[in-house]
Each structure stands twice: as structure tokens, then as C-alpha cells.
Amino acid sequence: MIPTLEWLPTGVNFLDQTKLPLEETYVLATDYKQVATVIRDMIVRGAPAIGVSAAMGVAIGILRSEATTIPALNAEVVIICDTLAATRPTAVNLFWGIGKIRDLYNNLAASGTSIPEIKEAVVAEARLMYDEDIAACKQMGQFGADLLPKEGTVLTHCNAGALATCGYGSALGVIRAAIERGHKIDVFADETRPFLQGARLTAWELMKDNIPTTVLCDNMSAHLMSKGRIQAVIVGADRIAANGDTANKIGTYGVSILAKEHGIPFYVAAPWATIDLATATGEGIPIEQRAASEVTHSNGKQMTPHGVAIENPAFDVTPAKYITAIITERGVLRAPFHESIRQMAEMPEPERILAKA
Numbered sequence: 001m002i003p004t005l006e007w008l009p010t011g012v013n014f015l016d017q018t019k020l021p022l023e024e025t026y027v028l029a030t031d032y033k034q035v036a037t038v039i040r041d042m043i044v045r046g047a048p049a050i051g052v053s054a055a056m057g058v059a060i061g062i063l064r065s066e067a068t069t070i071p072a073l074n075a076e077v078v079i080i081c082d083t084l085a086a087t088r089p090t091a092v093n094l095f096w097g098i099g100k101i102r103d104l105y106n107n108l109a110a111s112g113t114s115i116p117e118i119k120e121a122v123v124a125e126a127r128l129m130y131d132e133d134i135a136a137c138k139q140m141g142q143f144g145a146d147l148l149p150k151e152g153t154v155l156t157h158c159n160a161g162a163l164a165t166c167g168y169g170s171a172l173g174v175i176r177a178a179i180e181r182g183h184k185i186d187v188f189a190d191e192t193r194p195f196l197q198g199a200r201l202t203a204w205e206l207m208k209d210n211i212p213t214t215v216l217c218d219n220m221s222a223h224l225m226s227k228g229r230i231q232a233v234i235v236g237a238d239r240i241a242a243n244g245d246t247a248n249k250i251g252t253y254g255v256s257i258l259a260k261e262h263g264i265p266f267y268v269a270a271p272w273a274t275i276d277l278a279t280a281t282g283e284g285i286p287i288e289q290r291a292a293s294e295v296t297h298s299n300g301k302q303m304t305p306h307g308v309a310i311e312n313p314a315f316d317v318t319p320a321k322y323i324t325a326i327i328t329e330r331g332v333l334r335a336p337f338h339e340s341i342r343q344m345a346e347m348p349e350p351e352r353i354l355a356k357a
């Protein structure tokens, strides 16, 4: 399995995704500030991977703290959480991951647990979240596999694979599971300008698994859909509002409209942690704006005239009406999504997914 990130005795080790596909190198983050930098600079990226990285960031911050009293540690934990929360705004998993460890810390600290025991517990929790993310991806694969065609081409946008999670992948996990069940699927990977997650990352990880993959420029899918060359679309998600509106990598919205126009099913695969019940509709999802240099330059080479104005929103929102189904590890959600999401949220919290497995 591709080691996207890993807890080591020395720190958190990240596969440097900015260097792929040409170099497979690693960055070891030994404190929470370095974890924050790794997330902000997209050395690790993809909502589920960001969530677990942030959890490990809080855990390593607490582990490395030299505070000797709970009040002193409380003050440090606030700074650790705020630092990690300021890295990237759109993927709700970031705030979920921070919140899980912060809540555990607060409960333990309030109940008189000793600092060494707190340290042990938060590290154990972050490591369990890592294992659970992989288990969730595999469960999504089981739920989603038969939604994909028995034979044909599936389009994906950005990278919602092993590299965007702790392993196996959300959207690419469903593709992997379908292939494991015998579906004869090949993949069209949108290149995904400007950061090229599709061209660099999706192509890299699918080729490693010998899954037939073709990279498309972002403006090619309409033509290929019109020729009957695409049978389904599946993407990941960075934040899903309570009504099913889904923020995902910039360009996803356009693909969803094209799919609807051509009568092609459009699936979203994401862990339950990506659903933001506190945000009613896509209107409320913050969209990260990234540096103009990602657009003006390619591989260090300037592509645009000096001084031209640049837009670089990193995500867009696909309205729920364009989504055929949302695949989570708790089950498959269908329209009306505000109903199906609410019903699933009201069901008793499942046992921890590893305990079930």
C-alpha cells in the first residue's frame, strides 16, 4: 500500500506529493508546526489524509509539550489546534481531525488523567484514526463497487485515491473494489489544473496498481462524453453540506453538469467525516484561494504575461441536483440528500469501524 503518511517514533513521515510522480521522497515532521507546514504546502493533501494528518499534528504537539501542569498544557493545546486549523479552509476533515483529538484531550484533562497517560491516549487515538480511515475507504469500496459499470471507462477528477487518504482511496477505492470484483474498468484521469493532482498523482498511483489509465486535459471530457466514451464519473469530496451540495477540486462542478447533460451517472465517494451537518448548503462552504503563482507558472516556467490578473479558487461546489449518489462507509445516500443525510446522521453512531471488521 502507498505510504501516504505514517506515524513513526521520530515523528510523522509524509510522502512528498509535491515531488510526485518523478521523485518518491519523504518529509519527516517532528513537531506540530512542521505538520502544519506540510498540510499548508500540500506535501500531504486530500481531505481524509489532511484530517488524519491534523489529528497526528495535535497528538505530536501534546506529546512533545514540556508543560508540567494541566493549565499550562491547556494553553499550549489551544495554540496547537489554532495553528493547524489555519492551514487550509475547505476540507472539513481538517477541523474534524483536530476536534477529535482536542475533545479527547479536554475530557482526559478535565477528569484528572496524568499528563503521561494523556500523551499515550492522544497518540493511540490518532493512530487508530489512521487505521479507521483505511477501513472506511475499503467499506466505501464495498458499498460503491457495483454502482460502477461491469465494463467501460470511468472519469475521475483530481486525486481521491490512496494519496488523498491513509490508503486505498475514496473514489479510487471504489474503482479498485469494482476491479477486484471483476469489472473491466479503465480510468480517464482529468489532469486537474493548476496543481495537476490528476496528471501527477492519480495517474501515478493507478499505474502502480496496473489499472489502465489515460490522462485527459481538463477541457476534453465533454467531447469524450458526446462520443459515448465515458460510462460513469466518480470523484471525492472536501466538504459535503447538509443538503448534499459538495465542494471538491475546482473543475468538478463543470464535469457534473456535463455528466447530467449526457445522462452519465455522477458519484461522490467520501468518508462520513466529510459531511458537514453544520453547513446547510454549498453557499456556506469556504473556498480556498491559492497563490497566483500556481496558475502563472508551470514547473518553474512562466506561462502568462507579466502582471496579468489571476483567479485561483482551489475548489468549487457541485449542487446536489447533479449528484446521482454519495457513497460513504455508512452506506449509499440518494436524493433527496437533505433527507438521506439527516436520516443517516440520526442513526446511532456506528461502532468504531475497526471493531466491526
Ligand SMILES: CSC[C@@H](O)[C@@H](O)C(=O)COP(=O)(O)O
Pocket (backbone or CB within 6 Å): 045, 046, 047, 048, 157, 158, 159, 160, 161, 164, 165, 170, 197, 235, 236, 237, 238, 248, 249, 314
Ligand atoms: C479525497 S479529497 C477530494 C479530492 O477530490 C480533491 O478535491 C482533493 O484531493 C483535495 O484537494 P487538494 O487541494 O489536493 O487537497
